Amino acid sequence: MGKVKITDQDLATSARTYRKDLLMVPVHALAKSLQHMTLRTGVRHSEKVGELTGDIEMGPYSETRVDDKAVSISTRELKTYLGSVVKKFSPNSVAQTVYGSSITKGESLTNVEIVRLVLSYLSAKIGAGIDRHLFNAVRKADGNKTVDLFDGFDTITGQEITSGSISTDLGNLYEFSEPITKLNAVDQVVTFCRSADDFLQETEGAKLLISRDIYNAYVDDYKATTGAIVYNDKFLKTSVEGFDNVELVPMYQKKNAPYIQLTTKSNLLVGVDQEGDEEDIVIEKHAPFVLDFVATMFFGTQFETLDKTRLLVGKLAEVNPTNH
Numbered sequence: 435m436g437k438v439k440i441t442d443q444d445l446a447t448s449a450r451t452y453r454k455d456l457l458m459v460p461v462h463a464l465a466k467s468l469q470h471m472t473l474r475t476g477v478r479h480s481e482k483v484g485e486l487t488g489d490i491e492m493g494p495y496s497e498t499r500v501d502d503k504a505v506s507i508s509t510r511e512l513k514t515y516l517g518s519v520v521k522k523f524s525p526n527s528v529a530q531t532v533y534g535s536s537i538t539k540g541e542s543l544t545n546v547e548i549v550r551l552v553l554s555y556l557s558a559k560i561g562a563g564i565d566r567h568l569f570n571a572v573r574k575a576d577g578n579k580t581v582d583l584f585d586g587f588d589t590i591t592g593q594e595i596t597s598g599s600i601s602t603d604l605g606n607l608y609e610f611s612e613p614i615t616k617l618n619a620v621d622q623v624v625t626f627c628r629s630a631d632d633f634l635q636e637t638e639g640a641k642l643l644i645s646r647d648i649y650n651a652y653v654d655d656y657k658a659t660t661g662a663i664v665y666n667d668k669f670l671k672t673s674v675e676g677f678d679n680v681e682l683v684p685m686y687q688k689k690n691a692p693y694i695q696l697t698t699k700s701n702l703l704v705g706v707d708q709e710g711d712e713e714d715i716v717i718e719k720h721a722p723f724v725l726d727f728v729a730t731m732f733f734g735t736q737f738e739t740l741d742k743t744r745l746l747v748g749k750l751a752e753v754n755p756t757n758h
Contacts, residue, residue, distance in 0.1 A: 463561025649684035
């Protein structure tokens, strides 16, 4: 029976060999969420995003009429923040515990297989933590958790409401007057969608980002309302009633979230680098038998635009505890 022998140099070499793959592992952990968002690579610290605004019209022929209205670029900033983590671990103990069921015992076991499993596992854990806080993360420079690394979509939403950039006057905010429940979810959600700008209502591929609780309430209410009519043969709804173009997107990250968002995939930006030298995943040795997994990575989120033609925020009504 062959013995497993792991040296720190083996691990360091493998970390360098697999660096590009490993940097992508955290991003891959966001795969399900990224089905509904747009990934921007090569973003270190910040990138200006936005859209052209302005108008032009053709009228009856005239030799004197001149359109001198300005065309401008409405910009926003996609900020990514450099995060870091150091994890001490013993390769031998990891091989015998965490990966015990995943590793083939015997002579076929190689150092590189163990290395790849250890590094991929830890890298994936980083990505899972980022995914969990896509909406509720709040940037705190002196923090030490993933939730402190960047501003999530709901955090940005709250900031923009406070600044007045999202408001009922601008047409990109809808305030619910009562909580969404399984008794009123269909009416509430349909009314919300009908309050959106006409252009957004007709946008193909529009997405309504909601919590799993709201989705379940919608399905329950829909089933109770429609009963056993012929076309309702599945206890499932993937689009809003009357809006076949609006996909219901329940997200575990939005549990107890104060907002829902009707928007598009292209408007939900997730920024990473993946290209520069400041990001890295390496293995370092500073003590006998113990190694350090060291990772640095840029990450951030942003709405490309807050314009009502691409975003409608629903501010949910607070639930009265006495009603439960």
